[in-house]
Amino acid sequence: MSAGPACLVDGVVKRKRRAVFGTFLICQDCYLKGAPDPVTGRTRSQAARQTDGAWWLDLTGRGEVLAPEPCLACGIVVVRRAERLLRGVTCSRACRTSLTRRRNGGRGSGRPCGSCGRPVMSGRADSAYCDAACRQKAYRRRVADRAAEASVDRATDPVAELLTALEPYVVRLDGGVSQALYKALYLVYAAHLHGDPAAALAELASMNADRVKIPDTDDGRRLRAALRAISSPA
Structure with a gap:
């Protein structure tokens, strides 16, 4: 990525044998090469919006283009569009999660854990489980319950x-x-x-x-x- 701000775009990333739609960062030089023509407003060809590992559509968001702002979690300077529900600029899902935990002070939700029943006292403000072990136990319980319900339905x-x-x-x-x-x-x-x-x-x-x-x-x-x-x- 070249020096200067990065652009947060919506697009498709190639991962191993499949393509995944999501948001990712590209350098501003690459974005400007494939950005809509400022005079006609027409979208550039896909070849101008494509690399070996990804191709993008436009800047993330639905409003006007914001001035370059640092990601509130990691500090990297990001260019993106405005969003009505946008609380702050972040550059990735990991940074959004980190920001949520930081705002909550890592104190958790305080609600009973969905697996063991103890209050969740660490992690995000919307945490439903104490840790990964409890989350996995709850998942296995749901799978077993669905299998049991399906077997009863088939038997009857x-x-x-x-x-x-x-x-x-x-x-x-x-x-x-x-x-x-x-x-x-x-x-x-x-x-x-x-x-x-x-x-x-x-x-x-x-x-x-x-x-x-x-x-x-x-x-x-x-x-x-x-x-x-x-x-x-x-």
């Missing part, structure tokens, strides 16, 4: 499980099932959209769930299990 309502299991083949059209099975699944899905999926289950129930053509994948095994539950209900 095989039709609901079938409607979930058929989505990869009827909605996403992943393929791999036989034409006869696809037609039967589609009829059930269409009947579900009209409010009565049970009316179209007869053909599926007559099929041999162990012999019908289904891919040997996680989605395929789930569909086969759902067909077994339909053809021979408990």
Whole structure:
């Protein structure tokens, strides 16, 4: 980055094998090369707004361009647009988090931790957990609760499980099932959209769930299990 202020822009950053949309800093020289033409207002070509690792759209924010101001967390001089809800200029998500903690004095929220129940006495003013360990425990508990609820729903309502299991083949059209099975699944899905999926289950129930053509994948095994539950209900 060249000497002088940095420009905070919205754009896409290439990270390994994927592109991620977000905000990042570029030098002012690069921004001025790709900035809209000051006379015509037209946007420059993408080639003028692109590097090997990223391409950007415009300055972050929705208002007028602010004068260069130092980031309140790290001190780097930043150029960005005004924002109605902007409390102060920061240059990254990490600096926003650091600023929030500094304003709160690292005293935490004082609310009960969502995992252990003890008051949160450190971290940000909106902290919901004592630390990373409590946050992870709460996440694992939520995952386990969702899995338990899903298993109960599937056990009590095989039709609901079938409607979930058929989505990869009827909605996403992943393929791999036989034409006869696809037609039967589609009829059930269409009947579900009209409010009565049970009316179209007869053909599926007559099929041999162990012999019908289904891919040997996680989605395929789930569909086969759902067909077994339909053809021979408990």
